[in-house]
Amino acid sequence: MSEIKGKFITVEGGEGAGKSTNLDLIKQLLEAAGQQVLFTREPGGTPLGEEIRNLLLGHKHDGMAAETELLLMFGARAEHLSQKIVPALNAGTWVLCDRFTDATYAYQGGGRGIDPKRIQILEQWVQHDLRPDLTLVLDLPIEMGLERAGKRSAPDRFESEAHHFFQNVRERYLDIAKNDPKRVKVIDASLPLTQVQSQIKTVVGDFLSTCV
Numbered sequence: 001m002s003e004i005k006g007k008f009i010t011v012e013g014g015e016g017a018g019k020s021t022n023l024d025l026i027k028q029l030l031e032a033a034g035q036q037v038l039f040t041r042e043p044g045g046t047p048l049g050e051e052i053r054n055l056l057l058g059h060k061h062d063g064m065a066a067e068t069e070l071l072l073m074f075g076a077r078a079e080h081l082s083q084k085i086v087p088a089l090n091a092g093t094w095v096l097c098d099r100f101t102d103a104t105y106a107y108q109g110g111g112r113g114i115d116p117k118r119i120q121i122l123e124q125w126v127q128h129d130l131r132p133d134l135t136l137v138l139d140l141p142i143e144m145g146l147e148r149a150g151k152r153s154a155p156d157r158f159e160s161e162a163h164h165f166f167q168n169v170r171e172r173y174l175d176i177a178k179n180d181p182k183r184v185k186v187i188d189a190s191l192p193l194t195q196v197q198s199q200i201k202t203v204v205g206d207f208l209s210t211c212v
Contacts, residue, residue: 017138070119
């Protein structure tokens with residue numbers, strides 16, 4: 001992999017955490033700082049990835065094996081990296097991604113109970129040494145998140161899981177942040193939007209100051 005010139009920022013969080021609204025803010029903050037920004041998402045980001053996303057989120061394949069789900073996630077990610085993320089970073093563009101591999105550790109690792117060592121093997125194979133430069137985890141109580149998500153649309157295959165699934169997802173996200181505090185910053189997404197965005201502005205501002 002050639003030298004990376006751009007920065008890679010990811011935003012994570014459980015259901016109803018408000019990622020869409022706050023991703024828009026982050027993109028605006030980065031562009032205001034003079035950066036060219038590519039916004040993308042996972043699973044998805046490419047035509048093939050979006051087809052895999054439909055398989056993963058839709059109810060056509062309810063009961064999908066956890067291992068199948070994991071491999072589909074990394075299949076979409078391999079295409080995403082090859083076709084979109086890595087070329088953009090190599091060109092000096094900053095990439096802002098709605099979820100990435102931390103979500104796999106949280107959902108397939110924490111939620112499905114897959115051994116994180118298996119995920120780590122796939123992560124290294126598909127990504128080599130590429131990791132996000134900054135990750136924001138939007139955290140809030142499970143009940144609040146599911147209530148928000150329920151008002152948004154009919155639940156997808158993941159949103160239809162039981163409460164303990166989401167509790168395990170949340171705990172795994174918080175473990176990731178605890179173990180990698182330099183990269184991963186937890187945002188209290190249970191607060192009013194203005195206070196959530198104030199936290200985000202501080203985190204992004206601090207990160208930008210290190211990139212001068």
